[in-house]
Amino acid sequence: MERSNKEVALLIKHVIDYLKSKKISQQDIESRINYTSLSKAKNLDKYPQPVIEKKTRAELLALLFEEFSLFYNEANERVESMEGATIKTNLSDVQYFIMHYYAFARGVVDRALVQVVNKRKVIMDYRIQEHWEGTYNVVENYTFIEVTKMGYATPVKKLLSLFSGTMKYGHNYLLGTYSTVKRDGFPAAGRVILEKAKTKTEADLILNRDSDYRIVGYLKDNVYLTKLSTPKDLDDIVSTHHNHYLKLVGAYKFIIPTKQNSWSMTELIIKKDFSAYMEINDVQYDGYASFININVLNLKFTRKKQDSISIRKQILNMHINVRRTSDNHVYTCAASSPIIHGEPSAFSAYLVLHSNFKKKLLDNLEQRIFLAKPLD
Structure with missing residues (x-):
């Protein structure tokens, strides 16, 4: 009703x-x-x-x-x-968790104590002097923790989004992400792991010992920061080398050496949005472009449509000398791959704009390849 x-x-x-x-x-x-x-x-x-x-x-x-x-x-x-129900008159139901997170400024994986009272209230205390309080909610397969830093004139909030599955409570570990503002004022987001403790004593022990190496490997460097600026236009949010990058956008012939001292070629496309694309043996690969410096463009390729949480199979990592091309408009690259040659390899490669490619260019290219073969 x-x-x-x-x-x-x-x-x-x-x-x-x-x-x-x-x-x-x-x-x-x-x-x-x-x-x-x-x-x-x-x-x-x-x-x-x-x-x-x-x-x-x-x-x-x-x-x-x-x-x-x-x-x-x-x-x-x-x-x-309700029939048979007993109303509790105290706050006796307290669950203890240790939140593992990557402390970007200090470059270490650190921990905080999280207390969930009556599946409603959250009290979060870091090993540094920070005290947060907030709410705990389970919605379908997800657990949400929203807390506010206490004792500060300007309220700072943190949101944790965790996957809890069909069993809403009782997991030993919960994986999720956080979003907040760092102590130095930068908006930040990253991964977290909540580890359940049976008692306050056990929680204190976990809090004050180093995080397990597997937790460290999962969390380390998985932090995203945004700029402390309000852009006047979209040019303000892109790389300082953006104008230089736009000159590199296009369709290329990607030329790599084979183990048989010949050349293998595939289409490689560099897009305006700093993404790239290529196809090898009918398998599609997505890439991301970033500048190491004004003279070197890095392209990293991974297999398309892979689970971003799992360990991604990196197919190719290449550093392209974009300071200048040859007279034939050929860009030289230092590349490496764990699978292109059937075993780990490092090799020289070349990029030629599709419109400039002529087969006779191959006659002037040098083959350099190193294979990491197992020792006998």
């Missing part, structure tokens, strides 16, 4: 009164559900806004019913406890 906003506000008042009769104060109720505006929610005349503290009154009423195992008996027109 859909209730009006006025009816829901009145029911919220009835719930609070009922819980108070069970020796649970309004402050304890707010702590249990991690909500601080019950006085506003039950007073529709003074606070008529439909959403208070990010919840509608209907959502708040549902939360109160769920947390305290209550329902509204329409026949008796009163709030009652």
Whole structure:
């Protein structure tokens, strides 16, 4: 049955009164559900806004019913406890986690203690002097933690998005990402791992010892930062070498040496959006372009449509000398690949604009290849 906003506000008042009769104060109720505006929610005349503290009154009423195992008996027109339910009068349900994260400024994987109280409230304490508090929500297969740094004039928030699967609680490890603002003011995002501890004592032990090497390998360098600027136009967000890069956009013949002292050629396309594309043996590969410096362009290729979370199979890494081309408009490259030659290899390669390619160019190219063959 859909209730009006006025009816829901009145029911919220009835719930609070009922819980108070069970020796649970309004402050304890707010702590249990991690909500601080019950006085506003039950007073529709003074606070008529439909959403208070990010919840509608209907959502708040549902939360109160769920947390305290209550329902509204329409026949008796009163709030009652569900059959067999016992209302807890203290905050005894605390889960302990250690959050492993990559501390970009210090270049180390560090840890923070995360306490989840009654599956609602989150208390997060870093090993450095930072204290955060916020909310814990499980929605379908995902767990969300939103916290605010306490004790600062300017509120800084952090959002953790974690995959918890069909089993919502009880996992030893949760994988996810965070988004926040770093201590130096840079907006940042990266990976996190939450490791469950059985007790506060166990949590303290994990907190103060080094993270497992497998955790370090998973988290290290997986941080993304954005600039502290407000661009006037889109040119401000691209590389300082962008104009130079635009001259390199186009379709190329990519020429690599074979183990049989011949040449292998494939089409390679460099796009405006700093991406690249090529196809080898009917398999498609995507690449990303970035400047090492004004004279060297780096292209990294991986197999298309691979799971970005898994270890990606890097097919090719190449550094292209773009300072100048030869008289025949040939770019020279130093390249390496774990699979192109059937075994790890480093080799010289060449890029020629498709429109400039002539087969006789191959006569002037030098073959250099090193194969990492196993020792006998």
